Amino acid sequence: MIEFENKENSAEVGAEIDESIQGQPMMVAPLSNGSKKLYLESYGCQMNFADSEVVASILSENGYSTTRNIDEADVILMNTCSIRDNAEQRVRNKLSQHNKRKKQNPELIIGILGCMAERLKKDLLEQEKLVDLVAGPDAYRELPSLIQEVETGQKAVNVLLSREETYADIAPVRLGKGGVTAFISIMRGCDNMCSFCVVPFTRGRERSRDPESIVAEAKDLFANGYREVTLLGQNVDSYHWNITKKGDVIDSEKPVVNFARLMELVAQVDPKLRVRFSTSHPKDMTDEVLGVMAKYHNICKYIHLPIQSGNDEILKKMNRGYTSEWYMNRIKAIKRIVPEAYISTDIITGFCGETEEQHQDTMKLMQEVGYEFAYMFFYSERPKTLAARKFEDDIPLEVKKRRLNEVQDLQHNLAFDAHQRTVGKICEVLIEGVSKRSKDHLFGRNSQNVTVILPRENYKPGDYVNVMVDEFTSATVSGSVVK
Numbered sequence: 001m002i003e004f005e006n007k008e009n010s011a012e013v014g015a016e017i018d019e020s021i022q023g024q025p026m027m028v029a030p031l032s033n034g035s036k037k038l039y040l041e042s043y044g045c046q047m048n049f050a051d052s053e054v055v056a057s058i059l060s061e062n063g064y065s066t067t068r069n070i071d072e073a074d075v076i077l078m079n080t081c082s083i084r085d086n087a088e089q090r091v092r093n094k095l096s097q098h099n100k101r102k103k104q105n106p107e108l109i110i111g112i113l114g115c116m117a118e119r120l121k122k123d124l125l126e127q128e129k130l131v132d133l134v135a136g137p138d139a140y141r142e143l144p145s146l147i148q149e150v151e152t153g154q155k156a157v158n159v160l161l162s163r164e165e166t167y168a169d170i171a172p173v174r175l176g177k178g179g180v181t182a183f184i185s186i187m188r189g190c191d192n193m194c195s196f197c198v199v200p201f202t203r204g205r206e207r208s209r210d211p212e213s214i215v216a217e218a219k220d221l222f223a224n225g226y227r228e229v230t231l232l233g234q235n236v237d238s239y240h241w242n243i244t245k246k247g248d249v250i251d252s253e254k255p256v257v258n259f260a261r262l263m264e265l266v267a268q269v270d271p272k273l274r275v276r277f278s279t280s281h282p283k284d285m286t287d288e289v290l291g292v293m294a295k296y297h298n299i300c301k302y303i304h305l306p307i308q309s310g311n312d313e314i315l316k317k318m319n320r321g322y323t324s325e326w327y328m329n330r331i332k333a334i335k336r337i338v339p340e341a342y343i344s345t346d347i348i349t350g351f352c353g354e355t356e357e358q359h360q361d362t363m364k365l366m367q368e369v370g371y372e373f374a375y376m377f378f379y380s381e382r383p384k385t386l387a388a389r390k391f392e393d394d395i396p397l398e399v400k401k402r403r404l405n406e407v408q409d410l411q412h413n414l415a416f417d418a419h420q421r422t423v424g425k426i427c428e429v430l431i432e433g434v435s436k437r438s439k440d441h442l443f444g445r446n447s448q449n450v451t452v453i454l455p456r457e458n459y460k461p462g463d464y465v466n467v468m469v470d471e472f473t474s475a476t477v478s479g480s481v482v483k
Ligand code: SAH
Pocket: 083, 084, 196, 197, 198, 233, 234, 235, 279, 280, 281, 306, 308, 346, 347, 348, 377, 378, 379, 380, 381, 382
């Protein structure tokens, strides 16, 4: 989700998840207590970044401080992503660079965490001999003892998935720059079985985190100057606490918390704390959630609602659990209940058996919705998934890529139109930092998640300002402050 060295750029392409989905590493900010040095790199989605903050917390309790200087590292940990083949290739290239370093410094410990660790288990350690340590997403509490094992000359592996682990009691060490925006993991795993997707295999079963610990984390962030939290889950709409998935209350003495209620609890922490969330699933997103969004000014008017394909046959093969008609109904509900919301999506081109007509259905749906932003990918077959077992990956790479180019071109025009419509309007911007392109400008985002550039004057990160938009590109808008 985020390339932290270059946060503004990642924000400028629309939303932070983009960079990480591309598999860019994010380096962490230095944390200075502890004598041993940890160099931690994160690839993949926002959830991985949030996990790295848990890892940094666990290891800082055990005598480690993080460093940005790889030359002084005692331990290198890579928190990895398996979502597409190219995400894994990028990690492999980096791993071989780290191994060259290890030849010079045999004491150096190299470990792999996250989804690739879970997917490949012992392979990277035993067959490929690329790492000393492998820890899956539910094994981070064991990291101090796994590192100790390696220090005594053994290889260490823990890839057990859990049905309960949510790391609810661990206060993440904030690694992002800026101190204005932060992620809060509200659940882990995924119980959907989208046929193309590796996540259920790498992250295990879905489980929700105790709402009290979520609200406490939001309060703590606010007290420390943060002004925006993003609630994270693979399918936030299925968050449930003290209630079964069917809706039966478990303990009548205790409060029931679904996602709508959770979002409301977080929004009530302070009107100056913005709330975002990701990702909504079209089959589960309720009008109740939209109603809560409309009710609170500080819940940002932006919904990421991945469609994947606009064709019903493909959606069925993807096992997404909705039709294009159902999806368009959800879009209508958003436009009715939260009319000012911007909507973004994820698209996969060239899924198994996709015809030109089916691809055209995706383009038509994109146009009909008029997405303000989209993350677009060509299909990458992942081992063991339902699609890999049941369908042939039969669309030639050039065709997948050509279709991807077509959806990207279309999206570029849709974003351009959306930004054009903001010209002459006033929006509230939360300032996040200094613009990369000019020291005299700041950047932030409006409620709709559009990156806004404004003159620096005396404003600072964390300030809310009203900006009158006067210029735009397909990536950002800019304007001046209205006092
Ligand atoms: N939980 C989220 C998705 C997380 S993965 C949801 O259900 O929407 C983020 C995006 O990566 C997906 O929405 C999908 O568009 C893309 N993706 C996942 N698996 C893929 C694959 N095998 N090939 C190409 N893109 C994929």
